[in-house]
Amino acid sequence: MSKKMDERKFTCIMCPLGCEVTVKSDDAGRIIELIGANCPKGEKYIKEEFSTPKRVLTTTVAVERSEISRLPVRTSDFIPKDKIFDCMTVLSKAKVKAPVKISDIVIENILGLGVDVVATRALK
Amino acid sequence: MKKISTDLIVIGAGPGGMAAALKASEMGIKNILLVDRLEELGGILQQCIHNGFGLQKFEKDLTGPEYADHYINLIKKTNIEVLLHSMAIEITKDKKVILSNNIDGLIEVSAKAIVLAMGCRERTRQQVSIPGTRPAGIFTAGVAQRFVNIEGYMPGKSVVVVGSGDIGMIMARRMTLEGAKVHAVTEILPYAGGLTRNIVQCLEDYQIPLHLNHNVINICGKDRVTGVKIAKIDSNGDPTNETFDIECDTLLFSVGLIPENELSRMVPLDINPVTGGPYIDDTYHTGNDGIFICGNAAFVNDLADYVSLEGEIAGEAAAKYALYGNRPNSRIPTIAGDNVRFIVPNFITRQDQVTLYVRVTEPITDVRVISTDGIVNLKKQIVKPSEMVEIKLDSDKLKKISQLKELKIDVKKNG
Numbered sequence: 001m002s003k004k005m006d007e008r009k010f011t012c013i014m015c016p017l018g019c020e021v022t023v024k025s026d027d028a029g030r031i032i033e034l035i036g037a038n039c040p041k042g043e044k045y046i047k048e049e050f051s052t053p054k055r056v057l058t059t060t061v062a063v064e065r066s067e068i069s070r071l072p073v074r075t076s077d078f079i080p081k082d083k084i085f086d087c088m089t090v091l092s093k094a095k096v097k098a099p100v101k102i103s104d105i106v107i108e109n110i111l112g113l114g115v116d117v118v119a120t121r122a123l124k
Numbered sequence: 125m126k127k128i129s130t131d132l133i134v135i136g137a138g139p140g141g142m143a144a145a146l147k148a149s150e151m152g153i154k155n156i157l158l159v160d161r162l163e164e165l166g167g168i169l170q171q172c173i174h175n176g177f178g179l180q181k182f183e184k185d186l187t188g189p190e191y192a193d194h195y196i197n198l199i200k201k202t203n204i205e206v207l208l209h210s211m212a213i214e215i216t217k218d219k220k221v222i223l224s225n226n227i228d229g230l231i232e233v234s235a236k237a238i239v240l241a242m243g244c245r246e247r248t249r250q251q252v253s254i255p256g257t258r259p260a261g262i263f264t265a266g267v268a269q270r271f272v273n274i275e276g277y278m279p280g281k282s283v284v285v286v287g288s289g290d291i292g293m294i295m296a297r298r299m300t301l302e303g304a305k306v307h308a309v310t311e312i313l314p315y316a317g318g319l320t321r322n323i324v325q326c327l328e329d330y331q332i333p334l335h336l337n338h339n340v341i342n343i344c345g346k347d348r349v350t351g352v353k354i355a356k357i358d359s360n361g362d363p364t365n366e367t368f369d370i371e372c373d374t375l376l377f378s379v380g381l382i383p384e385n386e387l388s389r390m391v392p393l394d395i396n397p398v399t400g401g402p403y404i405d406d407t408y409h410t411g412n413d414g415i416f417i418c419g420n421a422a423f424v425n426d427l428a429d430y431v432s433l434e435g436e437i438a439g440e441a442a443a444k445y446a447l448y449g450n451r452p453n454s455r456i457p458t459i460a461g462d463n464v465r466f467i468v469p470n471f472i473t474r475q476d477q478v479t480l481y482v483r484v485t486e487p488i489t490d491v492r493v494i495s496t497d498g499i500v501n502l503k504k505q506i507v508k509p510s511e512m513v514e515i516k517l518d519s520d521k522l523k524k525i526s527q528l529k530e531l532k533i534d535v536k537k538n539g
């Protein structure tokens with residue numbers, strides 16, 4: 001029986017070249033072949049993008065008693081890419097009261113991911 | 125009218141103006157006035173809540189407000205006088221600036237030196253001549269960014285982004301995160317206007333299609349946008365008969381930026397038609413003695429980090445001018461050669477170190493960035509209009525350049 005093989009395309013962002021890389025994998029999600037990555041740094045990035053893509057999430061939350069109505073926030077570290085919308089759902093219900101200091105924790109250990117959501121500016 | 129005099133006035137408190145004021149303060153200038161028309165320091169950084177700032181300058185991945193906060197804290201520790209909610213409405217060649225605000229009315233400031241740091245404005249639908257009706261729901265990407273990130277309003281639910289500039293792509297992601305459906309980003313050129321990082325993390329991450337060689341050729345809707353017609357563009361840049369329609373209630377334009385130079389024209393400063401900013405030397409000194417300019421008011425930069433670096437150079441030079449009042453009299457012009465849209469600064473005067481920035485006309489692989497005399501000779505795997513080429517000149521090279529009539533830079537394909 002022939003094994004099912006998956007093919008996914010990625011654009012490398014490690015340098016301005018922006019190589020188009022194709023990743024071939026087996027049905028267990030193991031990489032069989034990596035085509036088009038031209039350097040070790042790119043190869044490492046693509047492997048990570050394939051197996052565990054991570055992003056920093058930046059957004060805003062509602063803020064009361066402040067001169068502006070939204071407080072900008074970020075995750076203190078990377079979160080898995082597929083948790084972005086789950087985090088947005090949590091943050092859409094969050095509300096903080098001014099004053100706020102930069103780096104104040106808005107939500108501790110969001111969704112148990114081991115990452116905090118912190119304020120990225122001060123508000124009086 | 126209230127009259128004050130100062131050593132240095134900096135107009136605009138974004139990443140360029142704040143860096144300029146701080147550097148001038150470090151140089152020992154006592155009286156520095158930093159003015160901005162907004163209600164707080166930081167300029168456009170405050171609405172750029174995404175990360176990617178500071179990677180060059182601080183080797184840290186900061187958001188716009190965090191990047192601004194770094195400078196705001198440093199400014200608080202100095203005796204720089206900050207005047208907010210105040211608009212510079214007039215400027216003269218002998219360095220008088222008229223400010224307007226709702227407390228003092230008009231203020232006349234006489235300065236020994238001026239740093240202009242007004243930044244840039246977005247091009248609008250009118251400037252790219254898109255036909256159709258004039259309904260509600262049409263915004264520039266930066267205006268939508270302010271609505272969403274600061275005011276807390278969503279400009280619409282069903283969106284098409286016209287143009288693939290960085291802010292357009294960043295807003296495509298932002299609107300998606302906030303629950304809108306972003307149907308497409310169109311780009312008239314065969315390549316994206318913004319950084320590859322943003323194509324991947326703002327569009328590909330959210331399966332937002334990027335239609336290269338496509339443009340909106342009609343906007344529909346009476347009271348509110350109801351949809352757009354999009355056409356494939358041929359190699360002459362003209363729309364073809366290959367079209368499709370998208371229903372949407374909102375259009376965001378991200379079709380380029382224009383340096384904001386109403387004040388510069390009043391001086392008057394000679395404006396370079398290619399960059400949209402005044403001609404400058406390598407200390408960011410304009411043609412008018414004592415008036416300096418930095419950041420996106422001088423030419424549109426790729427990164428806030430570059431803007432701050434220019435601000436530092438302009439701030440240092442303006443401080444020296446305020447103290448000693450002289451400028452170098454010999455200067456070597458820089459000339460844009462093959463495949464170069466512009467090269468800045470326009471004149472070389474310094475002997476220690478200079479960074480030139482080159483914006484190419486189109487993406488080209490495997491090139492050399494060279495000067496006719498061979499003093500500059502850089503090999504690049506790729507050059508793109510979205511990412512300026514930096515040319516760093518040390519004192520050895522500058523010594524050789526000082527013997528030239530001009531420094532002409534070509535970008536040539538290898539072989």
